[in-house]
Amino acid sequence: MKLIRKKAAEVSSSRSRFAGEAIDRRTFLRRSGLALGGAAVATTLPPLMMRKAQASMTAPKAGVDTKLVKSVCTHCAVGCGVYAEVQNGVWTGQEPAFDHPFSLGAHCAKGASVREHGHGERRLKYPTKLVGGKWQKVSWDEAINEIGDKMLEIRKTSGPDSVYWLGSAKFSNEQSYLFRKFYAMWGSNNGDHQARICHSTTVAGVANTWGYGAMTNSMNDMRHSKAIMIVGGNPTEAHPVSMQHMFYAKERGAKLIVVEPRFTRTAAHADHYVRIRPGTDVAITWGMLWHIFENGWEDKEFINQRVWGMDQIREEVAKWTPAEVEKVTGADEATVKEAARLMAENRPSTHVWCMGGTQHTIGNNNTRSYCVLQLALGNMGTSGGGTNIFRGHDNVQGATDMCVLSHSLPGYYGLSAGAWKHWSRVWDVDYDWVQSRFDQGSYEKSKGKPVKPMNTKGFPVSRWIDGVLEDKANIAQKDNLRAMVFWGHAPNSQTRGLEMKKAMEKLDLLVIIDPYPTASAVMHDRSDGVYLLPAATQFETYGSVTASNRNLQWRDKVIEPLFESLPDQTIMYKFAKKLGFAEQFTKHIKVNDDEPLIEDATREFNRGMWTIGYTGQSPERLKAHQKNWHTFNPNTLQAEGGPVDGEYYGLPWPCWGTPEMKHPGTPILYDTSKPVAKGGLNFRARFGVERNGESLLADGSYPVGNEIGDGHPEFSDKLLKELGWWDDLSADEQAAAEGRNWKTDLSGGIQRVAIKHGCAPFGNARARAVVWTFPDPVPIHREPLYTSRYDLVAKYPTYEDRKSHYRLPVRYASIQAKDYSKEYPLILTSGRLVEYEGGGDESRSNPWLAELQQEMFAEINPADANDHGIKDGQQIWVEGAEGARLKVMALVTRRVAKGVVWLPFHFAGHLQGEDRRAKYPSGADPFVLGEAANTALTYGYDSVTQMQESKCSLCKIERA
Amino acid sequence: MARMKFLCDAERCIECNACVTACKNEHEVPWGVNRRRVVVLNDGVPGEKSISVACMHCTDAPCAAVCPVDCFYTTDDGIVLHDKDLCIGCGYCFYACPFGAPQYPQQSAFGVRGKMDKCTFCAGGPTADNSDAEYAKYGRNRIAEGKLPLCAEMCSTKALLAGDGDLVADIYRQRVIRRGGRPQTWGWETAYQS
Amino acid sequence: MYARAIITLAAAVMLTACYESTDVTVHKPGVYKGARDPLLAKQRAPEQQQTLRERFALVQPDR
Numbered sequence A: 001m002k003l004i005r006k007k008a009a010e011v012s013s014s015r016s017r018f019a020g021e022a023i024d025r026r027t028f029l030r031r032s033g034l035a036l037g038g039a040a041v042a043t044t045l046p047p048l049m050m051r052k053a054q055a056s057m058t059a060p061k062a063g064v065d066t067k068l069v070k071s072v073c074t075h076c077a078v079g080c081g082v083y084a085e086v087q088n089g090v091w092t093g094q095e096p097a098f099d100h101p102f103s104l105g106a107h108c109a110k111g112a113s114v115r116e117h118g119h120g121e122r123r124l125k126y127p128t129k130l131v132g133g134k135w136q137k138v139s140w141d142e143a144i145n146e147i148g149d150k151m152l153e154i155r156k157t158s159g160p161d162s163v164y165w166l167g168s169a170k171f172s173n174e175q176s177y178l179f180r181k182f183y184a185m186w187g188s189n190n191g192d193h194q195a196r197i198c199h200s201t202t203v204a205g206v207a208n209t210w211g212y213g214a215m216t217n218s219m220n221d222m223r224h225s226k227a228i229m230i231v232g233g234n235p236t237e238a239h240p241v242s243m244q245h246m247f248y249a250k251e252r253g254a255k256l257i258v259v260e261p262r263f264t265r266t267a268a269h270a271d272h273y274v275r276i277r278p279g280t281d282v283a284i285t286w287g288m289l290w291h292i293f294e295n296g297w298e299d300k301e302f303i304n305q306r307v308w309g310m311d312q313i314r315e316e317v318a319k320w321t322p323a324e325v326e327k328v329t330g331a332d333e334a335t336v337k338e339a340a341r342l343m344a345e346n347r348p349s350t351h352v353w354c355m356g357g358t359q360h361t362i363g364n365n366n367t368r369s370y371c372v373l374q375l376a377l378g379n380m381g382t383s384g385g386g387t388n389i390f391r392g393h394d395n396v397q398g399a400t401d402m403c404v405l406s407h408s409l410p411g412y413y414g415l416s417a418g419a420w421k422h423w424s425r426v427w428d429v430d431y432d433w434v435q436s437r438f439d440q441g442s443y444e445k446s447k448g449k450p451v452k453p454m455n456t457k458g459f460p461v462s463r464w465i466d467g468v469l470e471d472k473a474n475i476a477q478k479d480n481l482r483a484m485v486f487w488g489h490a491p492n493s494q495t496r497g498l499e500m501k502k503a504m505e506k507l508d509l510l511v512i513i514d515p516y517p518t519a520s521a522v523m524h525d526r527s528d529g530v531y532l533l534p535a536a537t538q539f540e541t542y543g544s545v546t547a548s549n550r551n552l553q554w555r556d557k558v559i560e561p562l563f564e565s566l567p568d569q570t571i572m573y574k575f576a577k578k579l580g581f582a583e584q585f586t587k588h589i590k591v592n593d594d595e596p597l598i599e600d601a602t603r604e605f606n607r608g609m610w611t612i613g614y615t616g617q618s619p620e621r622l623k624a625h626q627k628n629w630h631t632f633n634p635n636t637l638q639a640e641g642g643p644v645d646g647e648y649y650g651l652p653w654p655c656w657g658t659p660e661m662k663h664p665g666t667p668i669l670y671d672t673s674k675p676v677a678k679g680g681l682n683f684r685a686r687f688g689v690e691r692n693g694e695s696l697l698a699d700g701s702y703p704v705g706n707e708i709g710d711g712h713p714e715f716s717d718k719l720l721k722e723l724g725w726w727d728d729l730s731a732d733e734q735a736a737a738e739g740r741n742w743k744t745d746l747s748g749g750i751q752r753v754a755i756k757h758g759c760a761p762f763g764n765a766r767a768r769a770v771v772w773t774f775p776d777p778v779p780i781h782r783e784p785l786y787t788s789r790y791d792l793v794a795k796y797p798t799y800e801d802r803k804s805h806y807r808l809p810v811r812y813a814s815i816q817a818k819d820y821s822k823e824y825p826l827i828l829t830s831g832r833l834v835e836y837e838g839g840g841d842e843s844r845s846n847p848w849l850a851e852l853q854q855e856m857f858a859e860i861n862p863a864d865a866n867d868h869g870i871k872d873g874q875q876i877w878v879e880g881a882e883g884a885r886l887k888v889m890a891l892v893t894r895r896v897a898k899g900v901v902w903l904p905f906h907f908a909g910h911l912q913g914e915d916r917r918a919k920y921p922s923g924a925d926p927f928v929l930g931e932a933a934n935t936a937l938t939y940g941y942d943s944v945t946q947m948q949e950s951k952c953s954l955c956k957i958e959r960a
Numbered sequence B: 001m002a003r004m005k006f007l008c009d010a011e012r013c014i015e016c017n018a019c020v021t022a023c024k025n026e027h028e029v030p031w032g033v034n035r036r037r038v039v040v041l042n043d044g045v046p047g048e049k050s051i052s053v054a055c056m057h058c059t060d061a062p063c064a065a066v067c068p069v070d071c072f073y074t075t076d077d078g079i080v081l082h083d084k085d086l087c088i089g090c091g092y093c094f095y096a097c098p099f100g101a102p103q104y105p106q107q108s109a110f111g112v113r114g115k116m117d118k119c120t121f122c123a124g125g126p127t128a129d130n131s132d133a134e135y136a137k138y139g140r141n142r143i144a145e146g147k148l149p150l151c152a153e154m155c156s157t158k159a160l161l162a163g164d165g166d167l168v169a170d171i172y173r174q175r176v177i178r179r180g181g182r183p184q185t186w187g188w189e190t191a192y193q194s
Numbered sequence C: 001m002y003a004r005a006i007i008t009l010a011a012a013v014m015l016t017a018c019y020e021s022t023d024v025t026v027h028k029p030g031v032y033k034g035a036r037d038p039l040l041a042k043q044r045a046p047e048q049q050q051t052l053r054e055r056f057a058l059v060q061p062d063r
């Protein structure tokens, strides 16, 4: 016997034995990244010692009491249940949550490793500031004082609008709500969060079509679908546990259709795959609709009763003949027709879309075209149908609903004086005081009249850099941005990285509040004026979180905040105190030791969010749902027996009226087969009652039990009186409802009475296929600014440049005027990896995840690789059309079509070939660093929401 | 008595790696050691499939057959375990194993092998069940706690099944009947000669 | 059978590696020489087998 000392070929020999010749992305990357990953760990501790060190701290101990805590995964909006085992305050184990209604015990890689957050090896450990290029530890008090003083000085010289409050989809609902209230009371609309750059075009497009801008059904409801079409989405990586429900349907005969430029892992499981050129979503959708109209597959009765404007759509669709569709999208007639046929012949069919559809200059056109397709097929308001729009971050739906945005107050009330008055009443503060907090100047006009910053949209996060860099004369506020607060936001999720670096360097003050330092700490070359404040994770506090399906789930606190980190609500309160509005900020919210009471925040938004029915979900009801996970049927999400019998899990909004009204939540939006009181609904009357002499109200379609028996406008005190239902209100309710409507009546009486008579408080109208208030009322195709098909620009040009939108000039035609496709011949697009999330700082700092993806890479087609003499595994330069260069590894694969380069967007820490690891505060650098894809992605913003164009640009590649 | 088996349903596996990180998490397996991993066939082209692989706990385990110090044993329900105190890290079992399951943590920069580590079916090793010593050497013993391997319990799509081989086969058979097609019990013939 | 094939393969791999060694012996499966695992006794109890079956019914089937 001889000992065989040989190590190099182990992985590959076993792999090739098992898997033949195939080599996959992971093997490839792991092998190539081995040295790097090893080095990253070796710099701290050799693996065996690391194991010992870890084991002594976080391993479960024999014979010690174990507490089981229920929480919810913080990595995506599927919202999987988490069971945490805690011993003596240490998170020592994670068990599957079998009884959880969405996940049934399942997790993806991220969810299965969340316990690492409780180790926090690479977390930010204490407040730190940058002094002369060195990170220096400071106390919380020092940090708050110094930052606060600087902000107050900026406020004095440049006005409140020169500070930007960038919030987060990582906040709980309560924190989101408090944060929105916080920057309202600071006196600016310059606040925003990730929703701007993920689904803002969905929210705007969908809400303007039928009332609410959210996922209409649920992941679980997809079990009842007969066909599922996914456009611009990759749930096997982005929402893995949703696949459990899709497979459930698929194994019972449902057809899975994937429409995508890239042959994703989801596409690998599809029955039918349609490859398109990036940025041609409207064209492919109209191409399908062309076949639907051609074959009479549309649902005529549904359209007659519940849709307005389909005729105008028909006119546009008629232009999208199979030949034109193939010319623009690249998909041939048979493939497109088959997709349309599968959707039409297997109803109810559902439509899923994600970032591939939303992140475009015509994102709002894309989302509306998807809605129109579902309306034409009559797939709305029915179980198994709907538009199942998968949201990204764990609470991006909730943070959107709380309107951590630059254009609205919580509940989508907008920024009008009426909206501010409504929320001033809820906060119980003087409207005049709120008004006095804002800049009193005026920098733009609306309908010829000057408007004040209080009532105008702030900068969107996608363009905060222009708020810093744009000439002061061109921006619609007093001064440029001078201070930036990144409160739970990774900068590498935004495009135009080099300009961002410049903007960061120009600021007076850069504040990062996060459990991890993020790339904001290292991507600039500042030497002073940067603060890092450690925030607690959601496992170190508690509160509610809204899953993609609109369900509110309650999280319990798993462990106390690690190191010196503090929960976000505490940090907000400390700042409010320093900045001088703590009293108003928490007027009706109890504060314990600088921490506002979460339950009081829930109750406060319950009192104000009538528009979307965030009013019935009291903390008590949500906690009861959490305790009774096991009583909900995963097929319907309805509780069967137990203390919350008959209610839908998480009281999906709208959960109408007061908590006492006990509305069960609305599991499927616009579903007329149930009474409103039991979760039924119809399309919202949001756009008036008539248009061009035609009624916009529903015709002969209404939810079961609707006493009006037809379409009707939204409810107000006047309508109640006209209908003779006013006396159904109690005396107190009458007093509160006088002069108000269903959105502003703080007693909830108007909603209660409308529902008592079987009516939806928001009226009963038609969906509109044509949004006459948008730049393109009928969704049309327009070529991207940086298009690979310059020959199509003449026929499908982009918009004219605009002078002011969200306070900034926006360029369209002036960029498209130049043909970049000769110099930059390849399409550049981006997407997700299952192991990482968002900017990736959190997940790249988790060794269990980081080990699986150690190297930033670019997928390129073999043909393009050969044309450029590039071999698999070589380092290459990817240069974006605005000149930024990324040094990444080439992964040569047929997953992408010829002419397309695909980048994952979770990496950061390298900049144009330079490794910036040394710039992180020591011990807080993520295990894995890499080039940020968005450094190379280019200018381009949606015409309605200023969503960034990050799915379609141009690049060139060369060997490094 | 039950015969414990693993089965990965390739029609459902989506290469999400939950099984891999669940394993890392449950046993605090160090960087560089992978008791479980996911392999992909036909990456990026139609026909792409992924399968999650770990020690299959073979009948007549080849690893045991080649071990020069006889440190392997098989429980009555078919779980193949080994004694790390005896193991000399020779690497023979790695070459014998048809699945490449045995792993060897590096003990120093020069790559001398440490004691072999592999999937235990979450059943620990030959020390007192659920003791701190067992955890440090073999990881958590879920079987002794009346639970099943965490990788399968947490699988995102219930592609990975673990437990009594008959019950596993029942579930899988139902799925195959429902969706049609040929059963593809990856690795079963090799591991269980059935 | 399979094991032998694999070992031959391993030998082949070795040949291409840093040194030659052709004297690979297939070891006769011996008797386990390690410590006793208390789990074995535990697993024999019918209640334990029942617990594991119940766990399986809880975690593995689709719901």
Ligand code: SF4
Pocket: A073, A074, A075, A076, A077, A078, A079, A080, A103, A106, A107, A108, A109, A110, A111, A112, A238, A239, A240, A241, A242
């Ligand atoms: S990231 Fe999403 S799918 Fe994965 S475990 Fe968390 S909630 Fe579930």
Ligand code: SF4
Pocket: B054, B055, B056, B057, B058, B061, B062, B063, B064, B080, B096, B097, B098, B099, B100, B101, B102, B118, B191
């Ligand atoms: S899979 Fe490999 S390690 Fe596991 S029992 Fe079989 S031969 Fe041994």
Ligand code: SF4
Pocket: B008, B012, B013, B014, B015, B016, B017, B018, B019, B020, B038, B051, B052, B154, B155, B156, B157, B158, B159, B160
């Ligand atoms: S958790 Fe399940 S679906 Fe995910 S890789 Fe493992 S076996 Fe496959």
